[in-house]
Structure formats: C-alpha cells, structure tokens
Amino acid sequence: MYSDVLFVDKNGKPSRAVASDPNLELSERVRNAFNQHARPFHDGAVILLENDECHSVFCVLEGWLSLSKSLDEGQTQIIDFALPGDIVDPAAADGITSSVSIEALTDGSLAAMPYASWERMTAEWPELHRHEHRLKGADQARRAERMLRLGKGTAEMRVAYALLEFCIRLGTVCDGGTPEFHIPLTQQQLGDFIGLSSVHVCRTMRRMVRNGILEMTDHMNIKVLDGDGLAQLAAVDRRALKGEILPARA
Amino acid sequence: MYSDVLFVDKNGKPSRAVASDPNLELSERVRNAFNQHARPFHDGAVILLENDECHSVFCVLEGWLSLSKSLDEGQTQIIDFALPGDIVDPAAADGITSSVSIEALTDGSLAAMPYASWERMTAEWPELHRHEHRLKGADQARRAERMLRLGKGTAEMRVAYALLEFCIRLGTVCDGGTPEFHIPLTQQQLGDFIGLSSVHVCRTMRRMVRNGILEMTDHMNIKVLDGDGLAQLAAVDRRALKGEILPARA
DNA sequence: CGCTGAGTTGAAGTATTTCAAAAGCTGTGG
DNA sequence: CCACAGCTTTTGAAATACTTCAACTCAGCG
Numbered sequence: 001m002y003s004d005v006l007f008v009d010k011n012g013k014p015s016r017a018v019a020s021d022p023n024l025e026l027s028e029r030v031r032n033a034f035n036q037h038a039r040p041f042h043d044g045a046v047i048l049l050e051n052d053e054c055h056s057v058f059c060v061l062e063g064w065l066s067l068s069k070s071l072d073e074g075q076t077q078i079i080d081f082a083l084p085g086d087i088v089d090p091a092a093a094d095g096i097t098s099s100v101s102i103e104a105l106t107d108g109s110l111a112a113m114p115y116a117s118w119e120r121m122t123a124e125w126p127e128l129h130r131h132e133h134r135l136k137g138a139d140q141a142r143r144a145e146r147m148l149r150l151g152k153g154t155a156e157m158r159v160a161y162a163l164l165e166f167c168i169r170l171g172t173v174c175d176g177g178t179p180e181f182h183i184p185l186t187q188q189q190l191g192d193f194i195g196l197s198s199v200h201v202c203r204t205m206r207r208m209v210r211n212g213i214l215e216m217t218d219h220m221n222i223k224v225l226d227g228d229g230l231a232q233l234a235a236v237d238r239r240a241l242k243g244e245i246l247p248a249r250a
Numbered sequence: 251m252y253s254d255v256l257f258v259d260k261n262g263k264p265s266r267a268v269a270s271d272p273n274l275e276l277s278e279r280v281r282n283a284f285n286q287h288a289r290p291f292h293d294g295a296v297i298l299l300e301n302d303e304c305h306s307v308f309c310v311l312e313g314w315l316s317l318s319k320s321l322d323e324g325q326t327q328i329i330d331f332a333l334p335g336d337i338v339d340p341a342a343a344d345g346i347t348s349s350v351s352i353e354a355l356t357d358g359s360l361a362a363m364p365y366a367s368w369e370r371m372t373a374e375w376p377e378l379h380r381h382e383h384r385l386k387g388a389d390q391a392r393r394a395e396r397m398l399r400l401g402k403g404t405a406e407m408r409v410a411y412a413l414l415e416f417c418i419r420l421g422t423v424c425d426g427g428t429p430e431f432h433i434p435l436t437q438q439q440l441g442d443f444i445g446l447s448s449v450h451v452c453r454t455m456r457r458m459v460r461n462g463i464l465e466m467t468d469h470m471n472i473k474v475l476d477g478d479g480l481a482q483l484a485a486v487d488r489r490a491l492k493g494e495i496l497p498a499r500a
Numbered sequence: 501c502g503c504t505g506a507g508t509t510g511a512a513g514t515a516t517t518t519c520a521a522a523a524g525c526t527g528t529g530g
Numbered sequence: 531c532c533a534c535a536g537c538t539t540t541t542g543a544a545a546t547a548c549t550t551c552a553a554c555t556c557a558g559c560g
Contacts, residue, residue, distance in 0.1 A: 051490065069394055071485055075402040079394045092494035093388035099494060100394055123373075136386075138343035143393060144319055144329045144350055150400045151445030152325040155548070186506065195401030197549055202508060218557080219506080235321055240301065244342035244349060405516070436538065447517055452539060468525085469538080 022085025023061075030128050033121060034059050037111040047102040047110070048090060054098040056112040058088040063108015064184050067100040068192070078193040080143060081105070083169055087135050106184045134247040141244040145236075150195050153235070158194040159204045160234035167224065168242050180223040272335025273311075280378050283371060284309050287361040297352040297360070298340060304348040306362040308338040313358015314434050317350040318442070328443040330393060331355070333419055337385050356434045384497040391494040400445050403485070408444040409454045410484035417474065418492050430473040
C-alpha cells in the first residue's frame with residue numbers, strides 16, 4: 001500500500017479530503033470493485049483531453065482532479081473539481097467524446113471503470129445507483145451556483161463562494177469555529193475556476209484578509225475568521241448550500 | 251387535442267422545435283407513459299421554484315422552459331433551457347431540493363414523472379435509460395461550453411455561441427444554407443443566459459447585423475447569413491459541437 | 501547563490517454596466 | 531380609428547469593474 005504517501009499532499013500537509021475514506025458508506029463489494037480498478041496518478045498528470053474518446057467512468061479515490069475546457073487562444077476555464085469520492089463521467093451527448101479535460105492537481109489515485117462494467121454495477125447494486133444519483137445532484141447544484149455567480153456576481157462574490165464551496169466539500173466544519181483548510185491551487189487556477197485574472201484574485205483575497213474575513217499562509221492555506229462575513233459576501237445560506245452540494249452521508 | 255394551439259407559439263409563428271415530435275425515436279410504451287402524465291402549461295407559468303421540494307422528473311413534450319437561479323438583489327442567471335424531448339431532474343444532492351427555478355417561456359406541455367415511477371421506468375426500459383444518459387451528456391457538454399465562455403469569452407463570443415447552440419438544438423440545418431429560426435426570448439432573457447446586460451446584448455447583435463453575419467426581424471426572428479463567420483466569433487467547430495450537444499437520433 | 505515560479509502592487513487601458521431618453525410595437529378601450 | 535399604457539429595443543454618455551502590463555518581492559530548490 002502506498003497510502004502513507006497518498007494521504008499527504010506534496011507540501012507535506014495532511015489534507016482533510018483524503019484523511020478519511022469518503023466511500024466508507026458504500027458496501028465492501030463496491031469498494032472492492034473500485035480498488036480492483038485503482039490506478040495511481042501524479043500531480044500534473046493529464047488523465048484525459050477534451051474531445052478525446054473516453055470509455056470509462058472515473059471514481060476518484062484520493063487526490064484532486066480538475067475538469068477544464070480551453071479556448072484556442074489558450075484561455076482555460078475550470079468547470080469543476082473532482083475530489084475523493086466523486087464520480088466523473090465526462091461523456092458528451094454521443095456517449096464517447098469527452099466534454100472536458102481531466103488533470104491531476106495532486107498525487108492520488110482513481111478507479112477507471114469501463115462503461116460496460118459500470119452499467120452492470122449500477123444495475124446490480126442499487127446503493128451505487130443511488131450514490132451516483134446523489135453525486136450528480138451535487139454536481140448540478142454546484143455548477144449552477146457557480147454559473148449564477150459567473151454571470152451575475154462580482155469578483156468578491158465569486159471568490160467568497162468558491163472558498164465556501166471548498167470549505168463545505170472538504171468536510172471542514174464550516175458552520176462555527178474558524179475552519180482551516182488547504183486547497184492545492186495557485187491563484188491562477190483559482191482564477192480559471194471563477195473567471196478572473198490571477199491578479200484580481202490576489203487583490204480580492206488580500207482585501208478579504210485586510211477586512212479580517214480570512215487569514216492566509218503559504219500557498220493557499222486558508223483560515224476563515226469570519227464565516228458569516230464570508231457567507232454574506234458569497235450571498236449564500238451556508239446551511240442550505242451544504243445540503244445541496246454535499247452528498248448526504250449514510 | 252389542443253395540438254393545433256400548442257404547435258404554434260404566441261406570435262403565431264410555427265416553431266421548428268415543436269413541429270416534429272423529438273421523442274419519436276422512443277418506443278410507443280414510453281411515449282404512452284409520457285402522455286399519461288402530460289399536463290399543459292402556459293407562457294410565464296412558474297413550474298417550480300429554486301429550493302422548493304421536488305418529487306418528479308420533468309419531460310418536456312412541447313414548448314420551452316428556462317432553468318434559472320437568482321441572487322437576492324433580483325439578478326437572474328438562466329442556467330439552461332429545456333426544449334421538447336429534454337428531461338429535467340432539478341434535484342440537488344439531497345435528492346429533494348430543487349437547485350433551479352423552472353419557468354415556461356412559451357405555452358407547451360410536460361410530463362411530470364414521480365421519482366418512483368421514473369426509477370421503475372428507467373430500470374425496466376433500457377432504451378429510456380440510454381436516452382436519459384445521452385441527454386445528461388448533452389446537458390453537461392452544453393453547460394460546460396457556456397461556462398467556458400461565461401468565464402473567458404467576450405460578449406461577442408457569448409452571443410455567437412448562444413445563437414449557434416439554439417440553431418443546433420432547434421434542429422435547423424446549421425451547416426450550410428442560411429438557417430432561420432425564432433427564439434422565444436427577450437434580449438433581457440438572452441442576457442440573463444449569457445451573463446450580459448440587455449443593453450450590451452442589443453449592441454452586440456446590432457453589430458453582427460451590421461457586419462452581415464445575421465439578419466433579425468421582429469422579436470428574435472433570426473436568420474444566419476454567415477454561418478462560418480458566426481462559428482468563428484463563437485470559437486466553435488460546428489460539426490463537433492453538434493455531436494456533443496445534440497443527443498444522437500435513432 | 502542564483503534561478504524559477506508564485507504572489508503582490510501600481511498604473512494604464514478596456515470591455516461592459518448603468519443611467520437616461522427616445523423610438524417602435526402591441527394590445528386596450530374609448 | 532385614435533390615444534394611451536406598457537414593454538422591448540435602440541442609442542448615447544458617464545461610470546466602473548476588471549484586465550493587462552510591468553516591476554518587484556519572496557520562498558523553495560538545485
């Protein structure tokens with residue numbers, strides 16, 4: 001087992017996201033199926049390219065993946081992140097072409113389940129089918145929230161929302177206390193996620209620090225000092241958001 | 251039968267989208283099931299509100315629906331449109347809360363299938379299951395394309411992309427000739443879709459008309475004079491896009 | 501110790517919004 | 531048939547949020 005390596009990101013910081021197995025609620029046979037197809041990946045690895053043919057569903061076991069699209073001129077938009085426990089089916093309408101590129105943001109591992117196996121599994125195991133459905137709902141809700149802010153929100157709102165989303169997805173207690181977490185992204189990547197230049201991401205986050213909303217230490221180690229303030233900037237109800245974007249645990 | 255009324259939108263213009271039944275490829279038993287749950291709606295009707303509880307999957311039979319989200323300050327983002335043949339499952343991660351509001355943009359009809367029935371149907375009828383899967387892929391691809399442009403594209407690119415998307419989804423021949431179609435939207439709504447003010451939508455479309463890309467007659471009756479030019483502005487490969495966002499027909 | 505990549509900050513430029521006013525259409529009632 | 535109200539579109543001018551460019555700092559790393 002390489003768990004010891006994979007449970008820690010490359011900066012040597014333990015990540016809450018991988019510290020506990022998010023698939024723990026699934027039955028052993030499902031977890032076994034995942035483990036049988038498990039395959040490690042490394043920070044920066046390209047798993048799949050936009051428009052490539054794809055014949056599997058990807059189940060993230062450890063680490064972060066980004067799903068992105070690019071324009072010819074080299075501009076990139078990150079559509080979503082896939083975290084441990086997430087299931088990614090990148091296929092477009094034709095069932096084969098991938099609508100996004102998938103890249104690794106950290107070391108980790110995933111199970112690539114060929115469509116045929118996946119269909120058999122979901123047909124046979126209702127728990128997996130339900131699980132997939134909940135994850136799709138979470139995906140949809142997250143992307144819709146982000147689209148709303150991408151289209152109508154200010155830079156401040158977009159950054160605040162993104163941070164809250166990370167906070168919730170990472171399972172850090174976000175309702176009270178002063179949640180603290182690390183995200184394996186540069187400001188450039190965060191900008192690609194919320195449609196801002198890295199410069200403006202920087203300015204916006206600095207302002208939040210000055211205003212006592214956040215504290216930031218080396219490379220995206222974030223401590224939320226004023227959760228209510230952050231939620232207000234993001235224009236979200238934290239409780240409701242949590243229910244909508246976090247798949248219910250057993 | 252009220253077909254005669256519903257096959258024509260309120261401006262009296264026949265709409266390509268409803269002129270032919272998009273579910274024709276489905277077997278009769280599926281179409282029957284839809285028809286048994288069919289229920290008409292009227293232009294402007296609110297089918298469901300964001301955060302409401304929802305217990306059904308919606309299958310659009312005729313007409314256009316918008317899926318949207320709003321900020322407290324009243325700003326609205328249209329996440330997607332649902333056209334005849336589309337299936338909408340608005341549930342978020344909890345399986346109950348709707349992540350979007352659903353409103354009617356025209357008269358039409360839909361089948362609201364309770365989750366229990368829906369699950370039974372998809373489990374029993376593989377063709378329906380496959381159909382749903384293709385539609386989800388199309389949804390995902392469309393939304394990703396739009397997110398990319400929402401985050402990184404200019405106003406011109408967003409408008410051009412939206413028009414091409416409509417063109418393709420409406421089944422108008424978009425590869426050659428001079429496709430012509432009607433979209434049941436105000437410039438304000440189009441702006442809410444692509445993250446622009448109505449004023450800027452107007453300016454951008456006017457410029458396209460001046461440049462000989464489009465022709466526009468009363469209220470969003472659009473004729474594409476220069477399809478290649480439009481595709482270039484949108485930064486898309488029309489053939490590829492079509493395969494990705496249009497569910498394959500039998 | 502110098503290199504590299506990421507973050508930070510200022511200044512200038514630009515795309516888009518907002519505000520405001522007018523014009524065009526559509527339906528309604530006199 | 532006209533007048534009027536209400537809504538969408540159009541256009542101009544001013545305001546602004548964000549980007550781009552450029553220079554500098556800082557930390558990690560060979």
